[in-house]
Amino acid sequence: MTVAETPTIEAMPEPVVEPEDAAKPKGLAIICYSGDLEKTWAAMILASTAGAMAMPTKVFVTFWGLQTFVRDDVRITGENWMQQMMSFMQRPGISHRKLSKMNFFGMGPWMMRKLAKQYNVASPKELLEIAASMGVEFIPCQMTMDMFGLKREDLIEGMGDPVGAATYLSYVGEGYAPLFI
């Protein structure tokens, strides 16, 4: 199959990039959406590394991602039975994240954490602390807090005030490069 036949490369536009025009972003605006162990890990690695590089970094924590930022010692969250049942079925907290695949009753995450330790890779929890100490802002999504019935005291220390999607998008408008994880 030749490129000319590739249906995805239809009417080929002009080369779109003039390197001399390239502009640097103001920083990084991560949407931490997923609650899976691996994606939480990826988000924390990027956030802590960006922090260490003095790259202004904001992490908007939403949907399942916000579960990660519930305090590890909080077991049930929510104000009504539906919210409580959801938190019961998916235990919140950064130490209780599961792999999106190969979970096998917890053996997958256990192996992953063990391998990480063996190879000196910081855990999501450590990376979160590193990131926060380097000025990365973690900002909870107001809508998610409402839908899951989460209160400020359910969340870990040091998070910013809850905001909505408009505030997140205003960062992107200012020149923060967005990343949806």
Add this chain to the structure above:
Amino acid sequence: MTVAETPTIEAMPEPVVEPEDAAKPKGLAIICYSGDLEKTWAAMILASTAGAMAMPTKVFVTFWGLQTFVRDDVRITGENWMQQMMSFMQRPGISHRKLSKMNFFGMGPWMMRKLAKQYNVASPKELLEIAASMGVEFIPCQMTMDMFGLKREDLIEGMGDPVGAATYLSYVGEGYAPLFI
């Protein structure tokens, strides 16, 4: 574990961002790839909010994401038995999206929709209508339409002409900030 030991922060480059160089994007170019209820929701919240903020926004709808934009009353799509079987196994339409986790025979999505209603969060369908009315462009992926045997009349009203990845990337080249959801 100290930062110096973190294997992910290897040879630390210079601080990479000079805020005065920061350039604003021309707008937002979302790839709406997932067909899961929560991600559809996230994409629609971002698109409708960006629309309300007068941020030029294009949503390239591809792979499972295109299933979301099939008319709710269309049951089976496709021109051959494989395509028809795929649409049978995963009912298309924005009102039939399922959660990526905690599906429990539909109880999860039902609870999620009920919680959303209770907390006055617009449904994906409402957000889609809001976004479209605010000038957000929804553009189907030609390759996905071919692979799933979708016809223009299978899709909801108001979508743009189908295009390929090259057209999407030309938006990014113009300065639209990309987001893969």
Add this chain to the structure above:
Amino acid sequence: MTVAETPTIEAMPEPVVEPEDAAKPKGLAIICYSGDLEKTWAAMILASTAGAMAMPTKVFVTFWGLQTFVRDDVRITGENWMQQMMSFMQRPGISHRKLSKMNFFGMGPWMMRKLAKQYNVASPKELLEIAASMGVEFIPCQMTMDMFGLKREDLIEGMGDPVGAATYLSYVGEGYAPLFI
């Protein structure tokens, strides 16, 4: 429900984009994170199309995504039993990717590949070759190689030297638009 009531569009900021300020990115910096067939496909379509458009493109291959870049003829990878067991449970290689949903003992991917062939859509493997031939750089993540016990000779030909998240973020800092797939 009117827009004014939408909780996600809270204090509406000023329109954030001045089109004349818009700056073009230097290129595309894709994080190829997922090992699912469809996402691998999406990443390869974007990378090969960007390559064909002469858009400078770097693909940072990490976590499950790196499994895709293990040579198809390598069966078991890793230096200890945990790593070997993980590779056993999730066979690496671009020809062995599975759909994230509708897998049905391999029938889903088989149908998807057949439909793709019928509609003249290049396979992930073909797209990878096209992309590489057009100057797209594929860069393995060092941390992932460590955690999964992967060696350079396990990976396909033509990949760059392994680097960490800091190097990836330095591309973003230079003006490459990031995309997490």
